Structure formats: structure tokens, C-alpha cells
Amino acid sequence: MTKDLFEVKTGLAEMLKGGVIMDVTTPKEAEIAEKAGAVSVMALERIPADIRRDGGIARASDPQMIKEIQQAVSIPVMAKCRIGHFAEAQILEALEVDYIDESEVLTPADESNHIWKHDFKTPFVCGATNLAEALRRIGEGAALIRTKGEPGTGNIVEAVRHMRTINTEMARLSTLRDDELMAVAKEMGAPFHLVAQVAATGELPVPNFSAGGIATPADASLMMQLGAETIFVGSGIFKSEDPGAMAKAMVQAATFYDNPEKLAEISAGLGSAMRGLDMNEIAPEARMQDRGW
Amino acid sequence: MLTRPEYNDLTIGIVALQGSFAKHAYSMGRLGIKSRAIRTAADLKLIDALILPGGESTTMTLLLENENLWEPLADALEILPVFGTCAGAILLGNQLEDDRVRCFNKINYTAERNAYGRQVESFSTALVVPYLLDQDFHAIFIRAPKFRDIGDDVQTLAVYGSTPVLMRQGQVLAAAFHPELTEDSGIHKYFVDHIVLKSR
Numbered sequence: 001m002t003k004d005l006f007e008v009k010t011g012l013a014e015m016l017k018g019g020v021i022m023d024v025t026t027p028k029e030a031e032i033a034e035k036a037g038a039v040s041v042m043a044l045e046r047i048p049a050d051i052r053r054d055g056g057i058a059r060a061s062d063p064q065m066i067k068e069i070q071q072a073v074s075i076p077v078m079a080k081c082r083i084g085h086f087a088e089a090q091i092l093e094a095l096e097v098d099y100i101d102e103s104e105v106l107t108p109a110d111e112s113n114h115i116w117k118h119d120f121k122t123p124f125v126c127g128a129t130n131l132a133e134a135l136r137r138i139g140e141g142a143a144l145i146r147t148k149g150e151p152g153t154g155n156i157v158e159a160v161r162h163m164r165t166i167n168t169e170m171a172r173l174s175t176l177r178d179d180e181l182m183a184v185a186k187e188m189g190a191p192f193h194l195v196a197q198v199a200a201t202g203e204l205p206v207p208n209f210s211a212g213g214i215a216t217p218a219d220a221s222l223m224m225q226l227g228a229e230t231i232f233v234g235s236g237i238f239k240s241e242d243p244g245a246m247a248k249a250m251v252q253a254a255t256f257y258d259n260p261e262k263l264a265e266i267s268a269g270l271g272s273a274m275r276g277l278d279m280n281e282i283a284p285e286a287r288m289q290d291r292g293w
Numbered sequence: 294m295l296t297r298p299e300y301n302d303l304t305i306g307i308v309a310l311q312g313s314f315a316k317h318a319y320s321m322g323r324l325g326i327k328s329r330a331i332r333t334a335a336d337l338k339l340i341d342a343l344i345l346p347g348g349e350s351t352t353m354t355l356l357l358e359n360e361n362l363w364e365p366l367a368d369a370l371e372i373l374p375v376f377g378t379c380a381g382a383i384l385l386g387n388q389l390e391d392d393r394v395r396c397f398n399k400i401n402y403t404a405e406r407n408a409y410g411r412q413v414e415s416f417s418t419a420l421v422v423p424y425l426l427d428q429d430f431h432a433i434f435i436r437a438p439k440f441r442d443i444g445d446d447v448q449t450l451a452v453y454g455s456t457p458v459l460m461r462q463g464q465v466l467a468a469a470f471h472p473e474l475t476e477d478s479g480i481h482k483y484f485v486d487h488i489v490l491k492s493r
Contacts, residue, residue, distance in 0.1 A: 004417045011435040011474050012412050015347050015379070018311040034393065037355040039311060039348070074393060074406060075349055076436065098412035098436070121413050248359070255310050255332065255356055 009123035009143035012076065012098065013207040016040055016230050020220070020250045021209075023047050023234040026065075027072035033237070036247030040076040040098070042232065043069040048105045048152030049235035049274065052286070058106040060088040066095055078125070083292045084110025086119075093122045099144070101125045102137075104291040105151045105234075114292060117141030127211065129162045129289055131169035135190035135198070136293075138206055145204060147228070148289040149212015152235050154276030156219045158289055159212045163226045166208070173199040212289070215240070215273045217253030217266050224257035241271030296325035299490055306331045306340035306373075308366070310356040312348020312380060316473035320481045334365035342374040342489040345381025347435070347471050350394045350406065353380060358395070370399055374464040374488045376481070382467035383438050400465040401444030408439035420470070422451045422459065426479045432458070432470040439469065464492055 019039030024030040030041045045061045046054065060081045070077050076098035081088035083102055088109075092100050100122050102115050117124040118141035127148035128134035134145045147166075149159030176184060176199055185195040197205050210228035214220055215236040223231055233250055240246040249266045256262040284290075305321050307314045309330035318328045321344075328344075331337060343366075345353075357363045377385040383404040388396045391406065409415070415436055419429035432453070439456055443449070451459035458469040459480070466488060472480040 007433060007474065008415045008417055008435065011433050011471060012415065014313050014316060014471075014474060015349065015435055017313065017315070017348075018309070019349065019352055034351060035355075037352045037359075039352050070411075074391070075351055076412060093413070096411040096413050123412065248355075251352065251356070252359065255360075259332075 005121070006143065010206050012123060013125075013144040013209075016076070017207065018254055019230050020247075020254050021078065021230065021232045022237055022247060022250075023232070024069065025238070027068045029238060029243075030069045030072045032244055033247055034073045034075055036244060037251035038075060038247065039230070040078055041069065041073060042078045042080065042101065042234075043097070044080055044105075047235045047238060048288070049154070049239050050152075051105060052152040052288075060085070060092065060106065063091065063095055066092075066097065070095075070097075080106055081115075082106040083108040084113050084115060086115045089115055089120065093120055097122065099123050099125055102142075103127065104148055104288045108291045114140055125209070127289070127292070128166065130165045131173075131198070132188040132190040133293065134166060134204060135188070135194040138194055138204070139191040142206065144207050144209060146209040146211040146232060147223075149210070149214070150279065150282070151212050151288050152277075153213050153279075153282070154215035154236060154239070154274040155213045155279060156215070156222065157213070157279060159210050159214065159223060160226065162212075162289075163210060163223060163228060166204075167227055170198055170202060170204070174202040215276060217249045217263055217270075220250055220253040221257040221263055224254065230254065235274055239274035245270055246273070300324060300326045300485070303327065303341045303485065303489065304329055304339065305342050305344060305485075305489075306337060307344045307346060308353075308381075309346075310360070310362075311352045312346045313378070313471065313473050314344075314346045316471075317344050317346050317378075317481075320473050320478045323478045324482055324485065326485060333360070334362060337365055337369050340373065341493070342376070342484075343369060345375065345377040345384055346473065347379035347381060350380040350383045353384060354393065354395045363395070367397055370397055374466075374484070374492050375399065376466045376468075376484045376488075378468045378471055378473060379435065379437060382469060385465055385467055386440065387442070400460065400462045400467055401447050402440040402460070403442045404438040404440055406438050407436045409434065409437055412436055418453060420451055420453065420458070422480070425450060425483050430472070430479055431475045431477065432472070433474045434470045437469045461488075464488055
């Protein structure tokens with residue numbers, strides 16, 4: 001793929017910065033999200049909290065439902081495909097979704113291989129729990145990285161772990177000498193040219209967003225102060241008591257993330273956030289973040 | 294790129310509610326020009342020009358209104374030069390029929406949002422900017438708008454095919470593409486040299 005196409009892919013992520021991308025399951029929810037100031041919506045049939053509750057196989061959404069959401073709003077529409085399921089991704093590209101999320105929220109289709117994302121004109125976002133995973137996805141063509149967190153829990157602890165891990169590993173790379181980078185790339189299992197690039201610049205080669213467990217404006221602020229440039233909110237909005245108010249508050253929090261007085265105002269009287277799950281309540285095999293590598 | 298002594302005392306205010314504001318600060322920084330993020334009315338004091346960045350025009354409209362920044366910004370636009378890119382260029386034009394976006398009516402055209410289509414139609418191109426730039430400008434178009442009902446008072450500075458993509462009316466400069474995403478501050482430099490410094 002040419003450099004030109006890649007910058008067009010990351011270019012859309014640049015335009016989403018400082019915003020909130022919201023999970024929606026109906027055109028009506030998409031309109032609520034747009035009216036609250038979402039920069040983009042993620043169209044999916046069930047939000048992660050419900051996927052977790054219902055069990056079974058979670059697949060890409062019905063194209064009819066995605067089309068209805070595309071018609072309902074003017075902002076970019078994203079949709080998810082299963083890890084490694086390039087046929088689902090091809091269908092999403094034919095629908096002209098603006099970003100494809102190769103997502104651990106859905107049941108993986110391939111235990112060994114992720115999608116070769118360079119083959120697509122549509123940009124991809126992928127989740128990562130650490131720097132090596134992020135660089136592998138970028139090597140495959142992802143134009144945007146997000147923390148995986150633990151989706152559908154309303155529990156921020158995993159997203160924090162992933163963001164801090166990525167930051168720490170990037171900081172470490174930037175302290176190494178050139179003659180140490182090949183050994184580190186080998187140890188990390190990440191493409192050498194990307195390891196070298198992070199070592200030189202101290203940052204990811206693509207925008208870095210956060211997802212997984214963000215349930216309050218304070219969670220949004222926390223992730224952005226830790227370096228996330230935009231946040232994805234999945235179950236946190238439509239599982240809260242007053243989705244319209246929560247959505248608007250999240251949008252304000254993404255702009256004023258470093259202003260505690262403003263956040264105090266934004267957070268007041270929102271009703272209860274989603275109930276949430278402690279990590280101890282989740283069986284190890286039910287952890288979505290362990291899907292993909 | 295050469296910086297000029299006049300640049301030292303300039304401060305460009307970049308509306309920083311959402312979108313590519315940090316990239317614009319970087320483009321100005323490359324010229325040696327200071328910028329300031331504008332998030333409240335108080336931030337509008339003591340600036341020499343404004344930038345409305347790319348991003349989502351619906352989101353910017355809501356944040357401008359909810360944060361009571363709409364009126365102070367409209368007042369500032371009465372006197373200050375402004376450069377708008379993509380969503381910023383949409384907001385600077387005449388009011389659209391789409392009421393999800395509110396416009397400042399500072400440049401005489403009407404924007405059509407996402408006029409090329411969805412993201413799969415986004416592209417980059419070597420843009421010729423006659424008289425202003427010595428070499429082609431690497432222009433990146435992301436879900437870009439087109440502009441119709443362009444008034445006679447609007448000067449077209451560059452076209453893509455036959456479509457105007459860089460326009461000026463007095464102190465207002467507008468681009469359908471994203472000069473802030475290119476490692477070339479040529480168009481930012483034009484804005485500062487020919488519009489901001491001449492307005493002082």
C-alpha cells in the first residue's frame with residue numbers, strides 16, 4: 001500500500017480526535033448520539049454488555065441495520081467484524097462504512113491470523129493490550145489503535161492497564177541504542193521497522209484511542225490524561241440511567257478532560273452510570289481482551 | 294522554511310473543542326509562530342488571528358453552543374482574520390439547510406457536507422496552487438465538502454478538477470482539504486504573510 005492511502009486512513013482518525021465514538025444499536029440511538037455531539041457512531045446489533053450476558057456467537061451486524069444507521073446520521077459510521085474474518089470485512093467495505101473495527105467484542109473467526117488490512121481501502125481500528133500487539137496490528141495495516149480494556153464491564157481498570165503498559169513500553173524503547181533494537185523487536189515479536197520508528201519518535205505511528213469500560217466523564221478524563229486522543233464508549237451510554245445526558249456529558253468531558261472544575265460541573269446530576277462488573281466476576285475464558293494476540 | 298521577525302509577536306488562536314487543532318498548532322510551530330488553544334471566551338483575548346480546524350462540524354456546533362462560545366467567537370470573527378479547514382470551512386460559510394450545523398456566514402458560499410461520499414472516497418492529490426506556491430501542495434481530502442452558490446466576492450485560489458477547494462474572501466481563507474495534515478506549512482504561511490500580517 002502506498003503512503004498516500006495510509007495517510008488518508010489515519011487522516012480520518014485525526015479528525016475524530018478530542019471526541020467520543022458511541023456504540024449504537026438502532027437509528028434512534030444513532031440520532032441521540034449525533035445530537036449529543038458524538039464524532040462517530042459504532043453500529044452493532046448488541047452492545048458489549050448484552051453480548052456478554054447473552055453468550056452465543058457474536059457476528060458482524062445485519063447490513064440492513066448498518067444502512068439504516070448510515071441514513072440516520074451525517075457523522076462517520078463504524079462497524080465491527082470478527083477477528084480474522086476478512087469476508088465480513090469485505091461486506092462492511094462494500095457497505096462503505098467509514099472505519100472497520102476488527103474487534104474482540106465479537107467471537108473470533110481465526111485463532112492464528114488477523115485480517116491483512118492493507119488489502120482494504122477502508123481504514124481499520126484494532127484493539128491492543130500492549131505495545132507489541134499494537135505494532136503487529138499496525139504492521140497488518142491498522143490505521144488506528146485503541147486499548148482493548150474489558151468491554152461491557154463499565155470497569156476502567158483494564159483500559160488503564162493497557163494504556164499504561166503501552167506508554168511504559170514506548171518510553172523504554174526511546175531509551176535504547178540503535179544496536180539494541182533488533183533484539184528487542186525479536187523479544188517483543190513486533191515488526192522491526194515499527195519498533196525503530198517508535199524508538200525514534202517516542203509515539204505510536206498512528207493515533208491512539210481508548211476503549212473498554214469507560215462509563216463516566218471521569219473515566220474519559222482519566223484515559224485522555226493517560227494519553228488517549230479520543231474515547232470509544234460502548235455500553236456506558238445506553239446502559240446508563242439517562243443516555244442523552246450521559247452522551248452529552250461524555251462529549252464535554254473529551255474536550256475539557258484536563259479541567260477538573262469543568263468536569264465537576266459536567267459530572268453533576270447525571271443519574272446512575274451503568275452497573276458494571278468487577279474483574280473477579282468474569283471467568284477467565286469470558287475475558288474478551290484475551291481474544292486475538 | 295524561513296521564519297520572519299514579524300512572526301515573533303504573533304499568536305494564532307486555534308479553536309480546540311474537537312478535531313485537528315493540535316496539527317494546526319504544529320503547522321504554525323514549524324513556521325516559528327505561537328498558537329493558543331481556544332476553549333473558552335477568555336482564551337480569545339490578545340490573539341491576532343483564528344483557525345477553525347477540521348473535525349466533525351456537528352460536534353463543533355454543539356460544543357460552541359453549549360459552552361457559550363458561539364457569540365464571543367462570532368464577535369471575534371468581526372475583526373480577526375480566520376483560516377478554516379474542512380469542517381472549519383463549512384462553519385465559516387453561509388447557513389446550510391441542515392440544522393445540525395450552524396454557520397458564521399463569513400464567506401459567501403454554501404457547503405455541501407461529505408460531498409465526495411464516505412471515507413472510501415477520501416483521497417490525496419498533488420494540488421497546484423497558482424501564484425501562491427512554487428511547488429504542488431500535497432492535499433489530503435477526508436470526507437471533504439464541496440462549495441456551491443459561490444459569490445463573486447469570493448476568490449478561488451486552487452481547484453481540484455473544476456471544483457474550487459481553496460478560497461478567500463477578504464480576511465477569510467477556507468480549504469476543503471487538510472493542510473494541517475501535510476508536513477508543509479506553505480498554505481499556513483500564505484495565511485500569515487498575506488492575510489494576518491497585512492491586517493495589522
